[in-house]
Amino acid sequence: MTPDSHAFPTRPYDLVKEFVIALGVMAVLTLILAAVFSSPDDKAITLQSWAKATPNDVVATATAELAGTSTSAGYGAPYNHGSPGQNIGPLSLQRWAGVRIPIDSAKDLVTDPLRSLSGDPTVAAALTTWDAATPEKQQAWAGSYSDALTAAPDGNPAAVAAGDYGPVPALANGELSLALNGGLEGLLAAQSTFYANDSTKPLVLLADGSYLESQARAQSLGGNQWGMMNETGNYPGQPWLWGYTFWYQVKPFSTSGNADALIWGLMAVLSLVLILLPWIPGLRRLPRYLGVHRLIWRRSYTTSPPRRPPSSQ
Amino acid sequence: MASTAIGYCSDVVRFQGLLQALVARPYWMVSVIAAAYYFHWGVVRISLGNVLVIASMLVIFVLALVLPFPTHGNVVDAEEPIAPAAIAVGRSWTVRVRTRLSRVVPPGQALPDRQPVYVASWIYVFGVLSLAGFVVVVATGFVLAIEGATWWHTSSTGHFVNSTHLWSVELFFAVMVMHLWGKFFMAAWRGGRGITWVTGMVAFFGSIGTAFTGYLTQSNFDSQWISTQAKDGLNASGVGAFFNVLNGSQMLMWHITLLPLIVGIVVVMHVIMIRRHGVVPPIDAESPVAAVAFEDAAVEEAATVAPVPFEDAAVEEAATVGVAP
DSSP states (O other): OOOOGGGSOEEEOOHHHHHHHHHHHHHHHHHHHHHHHOOOOOOOOOHHHHHHHOHHHHHHHHHHHHHTOSTTTTOOTTTOSSSOOOOBTTBOHHHHHOOOSOOOHHIIIIIHHHTTOTTOHHHHHHHHHHHHSOHHHHHHHHHHHHHHHHHSGGGOGGGOOOOOOTTHHHHHHHHHHHHHTTOHHHHHHTSSOSOOOOOHHHHHHHHHSSHHHHHHHTTTOSGGGTGGGOOSTTOOOOGGGHHHHHGGGSTTGGGOTTHHHHHHHHHHHHHHHHHTGGGSTTGGGHHHHHOTHHHHTHHHHHHSOOOOOOSOO | OHHHHHHHHHHHHHHHHHHHHHHHSTTHHHHHHHHOOEEEETTEEEEHHHHHHHHHHHHHHHHHHHSOOOOOSOOOOTTSOOOGGGSOTTTOHHHHHHHHHHTTSOTTOSSOSEEETTOOSGGGHHHHHHHHHHHHHHHHHHHHHHTOTTHHHHOHHHHHHHHHHHHHHHHHHHHHHHHHHHHHHTTTTTTTOHHHHHHHHHHHHHHHHHHHHHHHTTOSHHHHHHHHHHHHHHHHTTGGGTSOTTOHHHHHHIIIIIHHHHHHHHHHHHHHHHHHHOSOOOTTOOOTTTTOOTTSHHHHHHHHSOOOOHHHHHHHHHHHTTOOO
């Protein structure tokens, strides 16, 4: 039985002064660190900068959107029904949450923005041809063009072998033009509204490409690089996420298609264990066996030796 | 004058017609909103909606002036102490809440000027440093919010303020984690302090969530990468359908309003729990009341009055004023 803390002898202690000192220490340390080290601010990748840096990637991404083979097209909930999503055993939490942020990759990310290019006859004609085709024909064109781009040296559209690609090359090239002109973000984020506060669609398109990831991996921010803990440059990142990112590095999670769901489930359980520690037999006695408390309370134990440990805490 | 009268009469006619339309059509509320009916009185031009609001306020105000206010209970002179029987404790929510609040922390322990003698290690400072760190994080975030979410990209002052916010967060997490380590090794949940531990852990996880949304609202490359990666874990667990990390405006609102408020409330609860139960005694410590020598009068007095668990004392006090515990 833990004795009542109010029964122990006391000595004067100024809590307010302690807090004020602590506040001063934290404030001064903050100011010093901020002045000496500043903070990282790597500029956001605009769709224009993406298009300028790797135009072939933009064309390939637009083609994949049209073919339904991009990451977002086959993602599943909450964007679409492209896949059943991840599951933890019989629990399909991803699918059960439903499609609440609907994204039609081909329409929302490519053809709808292209419809704003009313002054481009090539794109307009390509859209007419695309709209008139059946879904199977559309997928055949886009799939063929995607394969051809993959086979072309450096994915260069100009080096693609001849084939039946329908309007897809014109549409993909139109997407590239939109991006190069700097208008694609606005069209994606504010398709039916003035205030573009939601960056979901531009980010989904950017993430479907390979440029964003290549830039991240160059700074050790990749998932299998313990990237979750890291920050750009030499800045400290989020070391408190070590427990979460650790699981992504080891089997079976590192090779599982359900890694995200499984690790989230695992971390939820571990967090619950940590929160409910006071009531978990065995674990709650761990501090006694570890003995670090003898260092903390060594002065107290010297003047008042501890009693014999009871059989249960 | 005549034209004004004619205009007014026309308004009345139009209003009568509108009333008929309101009664006749089933979706009258939509009609009222969609019609945007305006009154024209000389230079005054006011909508029907505004007239209704102002008229309602005037009516309610006049009613409040003239309607009698119900009173009950004993009238007591100012000099006389209020006997417990005079308090309608059974019906008074105020008395119930006040009594409940007074029982949360032992008398004199909300801000005591003394601490148990075993509070004698530098390990104990990480708690107050965490609290101070939280204050600095909120304060620097407050300053950062003044000029908006993208200020720091275009202003060197803004960038410095952002840096203070970043480093205050790093310091806050450092001291909070060390505080957690210390409390774990002390098994600080003992002696009925389970809720203290729980509130501390919830504050910790809440802080992680708050920091996460902060990284998402940087509006730079970091935000782009973190959001597009984090979405997979959240979507896989079903949370992402409701908590869209790609939506910068949603994440900003969570970061600057919802999460700091929640974390702040939990931190306050955590501190109240600490003050309620006091600092946890050392593991296997003996209660000094049982083992005291009688040469010290103060100790003798303490030994003759066995310490009553705080909850029992509160129940006893409540019983004397007739309030059910």
